[in-house]
Amino acid sequence: MAREMIRQGGRSARIQEAVHRATQTLLNDVGRAEITVPMIAERAGVTPSTVYRRWGDLPQLLADVAADRLRPVGEPDDTGSLAGDLGAFVQQYAEEMASPVGRSLMRDVLAETGSDLAAARCCAYTTDHLQTLLRRARARGEAGFSIEAAIDILIAPICYRILFSNGDPSPDYVQGLLARFTRLEM
Numbered sequence: 001m002a003r004e005m006i007r008q009g010g011r012s013a014r015i016q017e018a019v020h021r022a023t024q025t026l027l028n029d030v031g032r033a034e035i036t037v038p039m040i041a042e043r044a045g046v047t048p049s050t051v052y053r054r055w056g057d058l059p060q061l062l063a064d065v066a067a068d069r070l071r072p073v074g075e076p077d078d079t080g081s082l083a084g085d086l087g088a089f090v091q092q093y094a095e096e097m098a099s100p101v102g103r104s105l106m107r108d109v110l111a112e113t114g115s116d117l118a119a120a121r122c123c124a125y126t127t128d129h130l131q132t133l134l135r136r137a138r139a140r141g142e143a144g145f146s147i148e149a150a151i152d153i154l155i156a157p158i159c160y161r162i163l164f165s166n167g168d169p170s171p172d173y174v175q176g177l178l179a180r181f182t183r184l185e186m
Contacts, residue, residue: 067121
C-alpha cells in the first residue's frame with residue numbers, strides 16, 4: 001500500500017522532521033545495518049507504531065529520508081546556453097550521485113519495495129531540472145530537446161554505471177554521453 005510521505009504543516013510536519021532527523025543521526029552514528037525502527041522512534045520522541053503507521057517499514061522510511069536528501073537545493077546553473085546548462089547539470093548530477101553519500105541514498109531509494117513514491121520523487125526532481133533547462137533554452141530562442149531522451153541517454157547510463165557496475169562516471173564519460181546526446185537530439 002502506498003503511503004503519502006510528505007506531510008504538510010503542524011504536528012505531522014514536526015513528527016516527520018523529527019523522524020527524518022533521528023534517522024539521519026542514527027545513520028551517521030551507528031550505520032544502516034544497526035538501525036531499527038524502535039531506535040529511530042526513541043530518538044525522535046515518538047512511538048514505534050507512529051513510524052510503522054506513516055512509513056510501513058524501515059526500508060520505506062530509509063527511502064523517504066534518502067529521497068528528501070536527494071531533493072535539489074536550488075535551480076540548475078544558468079550558463080547562458082543550452083549546451084552549457086546541460087553540460088553543467090549532467091556533470092554535477094554525475095558527481096553528486098557518484099559520491100559515497102549519493103550512492104548510499106540511491107540504494108536506499110531503490111531498496112523500497114512497498115511503493116515507488118521515493119523513486120518517483122527522485123525522478124520528478126531530475127525531470128523538473130531538465131524542464132527548467134528546456135524552458136531557458138526556448139526563452140533564449142534555442143532549439144529544445146526531448147526530456148525523455150535526456151533521461152535515457154544522459155541520466156540512465158550514469159545511474160547504471162554508479163549502481164550496477166560500481167564505476168565512477170568520469171568527466172570524460174559524461175562528455176561522451178553529452179556528445180552522443182547532442183548528435184541525436186540537438
